[in-house]
């Protein structure tokens with residue numbers, strides 16, 4: 735079981751070029767939950783993830799890690815608790831996959847120490863969990879987009895974080911790999927990790943996320959338990975499309991059929 739951990743934002747704002755990208759956002763990511771961050775293109779999903787990861791500093795408001803201002807947590811201490819898988823994956827990394835995944839262990843080692851057996855075990859477990867074990871000896875730059883996605887997830891898991899932030903983690907993946915990834919995220923959350931994932935596929939959120947935060951033009955349009963938040967009204971307001979909900983024939987969870995208004 736992971737150490738209990740939380741990320742909270744309180745009235746967080748960020749402006750760029752005279753525009754509010756994030757405008758007074760309050761949100762919470764809790765241990766043991768898988769939270770989908772939803773919203774149309776440009777709504778602020780990636781920006782919010784970067785604020786939660788401490789990569790961007792808010793203009794006003796606070797981000798709290800376990801109740802402590804994130805701004806005061808050092809980089810290594812932060813990296814021991816929070817891992818981020820970015821949307822734009824690097825392509826020009828001339829490195830074997832195993833070495834790249836081992837980089838996830840850096841925050842856990844003393845500054846100039848070499849990788850120990852524990853680090854190699856953690857990297858192997860992460861590669862296995864992310865479905866990337868067969869890629870361990872490949873050069874990263876020769877991988878396909880979907881293979882890179884798995885390897886970056888493995889690097890983040892090797893970091894052994896309490897909080898995992900992912901920007902469109904099913905991007906580039908075929909349907910089988912998408913479902914495997916969502917299943918893995920659900921299992922990690924059930925095991926105590928706090929996970930937030932920006933998702934475009936609302937049905938992925940409906941099927942897998944315990945909670946959702948729906949952003950619209952940099953603000954929270956709605957947040958809470960997934961089934962309560964994802965209503966046809968909300969979807970119409972935020973995405974401008976009609977939505978009909980039916981129970982999924984296998985899981986019983988809401989399945990959403992979309993149509994243009």
Ligand SMILES: Nc1ncnc2c1ncn2[C@@H]1O[C@H](COP(=O)(O)OP(=O)(O)OP(=O)(O)O)[C@@H](O)[C@H]1O
Nearest residue numbers: 750751755773774775776777778779780781782932
């Ligand atoms: N450095 C910047 N300067 C100016 N505008 C920016 C900057 N970074 C992001 N933006 C704008 O902020 C808005 C939010 O961007 P963000 O990437 O967070 O959206 P998103 O919800 O992740 O979008 P998508 O679904 O398209 O990935 C967009 O309109 C984007 O153009």
